[in-house]
Amino acid sequence: MSGAAALESLFGNVHHLGANHPKGNFTNTQAFSLELALSFMLILVVLGTATRGKSLGPNAALAVGSMVMVNTFFGAPFGGGTMNPFRSLAPDILSREEDLNTIWIVDVVTFGQYMRPTKKHMKVSEYVHPDKFAHWQKVGEEMGFKYVASGPLVRSSYKAGGFNIKNILRAEREKQLVVE
Numbered sequence: 001m002s003g004a005a006a007l008e009s010l011f012g013n014v015h016h017l018g019a020n021h022p023k024g025n026f027t028n029t030q031a032f033s034l035e036l037a038l039s040f041m042l043i044l045v046v047l048g049t050a051t052r053g054k055s056l057g058p059n060a061a062l063a064v065g066s067m068v069m070v071n072t073f074f075g076a077p078f079g080g081g082t083m084n085p086f087r088s089l090a091p092d093i094l095s096r097e098e099d100l101n102t103i104w105i106v107d108v109v110t111f112g113q114y115m116r117p118t119k120k121h122m123k124v125s126e127y128v129h130p131d132k133f134a135h136w137q138k139v140g141e142e143m144g145f146k147y148v149a150s151g152p153l154v155r156s157s158y159k160a161g162g163f164n165i166k167n168i169l170r171a172e173r174e175k176q177l178v179v180e
Helices: 001-013 029-053 060-080 089-094 130-142 162-180
Strands: 109-110 147-150
Touching: 001 162, 109 130, 130 147
Parallel strands: 109 147
Antiparallel strands: none
16 A cells, blocks of 8 residues: 555556556456456466476476466456456555445555654655645545544554444444345
8 A cells, every 4th residue: 555655646646557447348346356366377376386396497487477478468458467456456545446345345444654663674754744644534435435544643453443343344234134
């Protein structure tokens, strides 16, 4: 998420470059399913070369590279061909896709500022103003996220509101049971 946000701050609205957008007559669900299948095939080849590296020798890299090429040829025209649909989550969120919840089951999103834990860690290059976090909170709420935690001190393991989230999800499950 921070990488996609950094690209936005540097280059403006370029989220479409990293997002998975179905092409042609493919639906979001079909594109996501294709990406999962391509990911599985790539992982299968990578694990196969890892366990049989001695018998393949220098051809192991050729096997992995060939699978990446084949997956890209088959996947790119339909769903983007990233071979890792979860890598595309942050660009999808930041591109403000209205139908995001049709393929990602996302109810909670957090936006926070990197804080340098010790002097051995990377320095903070820029402190983000709280108004920017308020903007992202508003964007998240407008997109329909059930809970948005956004602020300079928010962490991805943010616990505030956890009970609220549990109650929201429990109420939704109860509604679904009543409807069924």
